[in-house]
Amino acid sequence: MITHRAYEFRIYPSRDQQDLIARTFGCVRLVYNYYLAEKKQRYEESKATLSYTDCAKDLTRLKKEKTFLKEVDSIALQQSLRHLDDAFTGFFKREKSGYPKFKSKRSSRRSYSTVCVNGNIRLEDGKIRLPKLGEVRIKKHREIPEDWILKSVTVKQTPSGKYFVSILFEYESQVEKKEVERSAGLDYSMPKLFVSSDGYSCEYPRFYRKTEEKLAREQRKLSKMEKGSSNYRKQKLVVARLHEKVANQRKDFLHKESLKLAQMYDRISIEDLDMKAMSKALHFGKSVHDNGWGMFTRMLEYKLQDRGGQLVKIDKWYPSSQICSGCGCIHPEVKDLNVREWFCDWCLEYHDRDINAAVNIREEGSRLRRETEMRESA
Ligand SMILES: [Zn+2]
Structure with a gap:
């Protein structure tokens, strides 16, 4: 390939x-x-x-x-x-x-x-x-x-x-496709990056948040300065350097996290999210853009491919958070993002919102792969 x-x-x-x-x-x-x-x-x-x-x-x-x-x-x-x-x-x-x-x-x-x-x-x-x-x-x-x-x-x-x-x-690429033995689903989450179907969640480290806060402070300072003045130019450079530092720290972190996952699993399923549309629709503003999810999934994809694994993207309209991963029935009432934990009154399973969604994403990803493989072998 x-x-x-x-x-x-x-x-x-x-x-x-x-x-x-x-x-x-x-x-x-x-x-x-x-x-x-x-x-x-x-x-x-x-x-x-x-x-x-x-x-x-x-x-x-x-x-x-x-x-x-x-x-x-x-x-x-x-x-x-x-x-x-x-x-x-x-x-x-x-x-x-x-x-x-x-x-x-x-x-x-x-x-x-x-x-x-x-x-x-x-x-x-x-x-x-x-x-x-x-x-x-x-x-x-x-x-x-x-x-x-x-x-x-x-x-x-x-x-x-x-x-x-x-x-x-x-x-x-000479990599042979692996038999899938270990698979996971990741549910995109805010302000964390994701929660996995095994309950593992990943959050930006403190030092990263610190640099981000510092950047916001320096940006506020810049906005109060007179444009074109020598102080403004100096401050602009300070802001530019911090911007680059934040971007580099984020990239390093995403590299490490995606590598960890690519080594842990043969198949990882995620929702195919349109981050631009999401930040507009939900007024999340800049934080979604900067969360790095897009960069993270691209890294994950090639790191998995390098090892013979696969990244599966499922439809973004798939109601991953509303399906009970225990019995499969749909609960529209838990659509509300404020519901963090819920109880399925049909199979009596108790759910953490994000982990349940991640399990559904994993299962839907596996189903999609089976479908594709059947089509390919037919
Ligand atoms: Zn159930």
């Missing part, structure tokens, strides 16, 4: 390289905005569309006009056109919220993507070779197997000024 995996590494570009990276961010943004304007104008004038190929052809002309575009990685510019194209496709499919927007220097992400062509990007000992930039020092915190193929790289700079590359690899 062809598998993809992305890894992020810190890089340490020299002054000149930093300068070139900054210029590349600028050129990529320029190309994006230029063709967004062209597309807009073309559409308003004649209802015609400008395709990716049209733009890519025109880019050759633009480069003659704006010669500084030639100084940066040309594939990065093409990728920028791809991103613009994706933004339009997303808009027309109504996947993403709105009409593509112009990228401003302030608010847009400082990043660009480039694709490996004929080995122009190479990972070597302590170095990565990138188009135009040449060799950049890299901190490789893990070994990449020799048969993995480097597909593409995204170069980015965080708001606090650190540089990273996110590298996408492709490889043939």
Whole structure:
């Protein structure tokens, strides 16, 4: 099975390289905005569309006009056109919220993507070779197997000024599927991360909460400062650093927890939740977004796959919390989130809300897998 995996590494570009990276961010943004304007104008004038190929052809002309575009990685510019194209496709499919927007220097992400062509990007000992930039020092915190193929790289700079590359690899996975002996269901929960069908629950550690509180404090300070003042700029950096710290602590924690589970179970079932919609509907606000459930499930998925296990996603409308896991009858009256424990008057089973839901998720996941396996073998 062809598998993809992305890894992020810190890089340490020299002054000149930093300068070139900054210029590349600028050129990529320029190309994006230029063709967004062209597309807009073309559409308003004649209802015609400008395709990716049209733009890519025109880019050759633009480069003659704006010669500084030639100084940066040309594939990065093409990728920028791809991103613009994706933004339009997303808009027309109504996947993403709105009409593509112009990228401003302030608010847009400082990043660009480039694709490996004929080995122009190479990972070597302590170095990565990138188009135009040449060799950049890299901190490789893990070994990449020799048969993995480097597909593409995204170069980015965080708001606090650190540089990273996110590298996408492709490889043939040799892992054999395991017989499922140990399975679990996880019920997403707030403010904990989840409760498992075995009653194990996972909560962010104290030090993480502490950094989060500190971040909130520093953010309040920032909001009271005069925009553009030197104190404001300094405080902005403090906030940016704390943001990154929170994100890193969370990532570490989620890595550890997902690894633990992937080692414990062969199959894990979860509900296929749409976190964006959930935070809107339930007014949970930022906390759901930041809870890291999406990141956690992605980690869980590939960690299980690496071991021959499987992650099963069940329908988000499955009434996992209302079914009695003892007898299977449905109790609409326990839908209320405030009901933490309840009693089934049919089979006389006593339930913890979250564990009961997790058991139902586990069983529904197993049923779905059996169904798929039967279909596959038929
Ligand atoms: Zn029952």
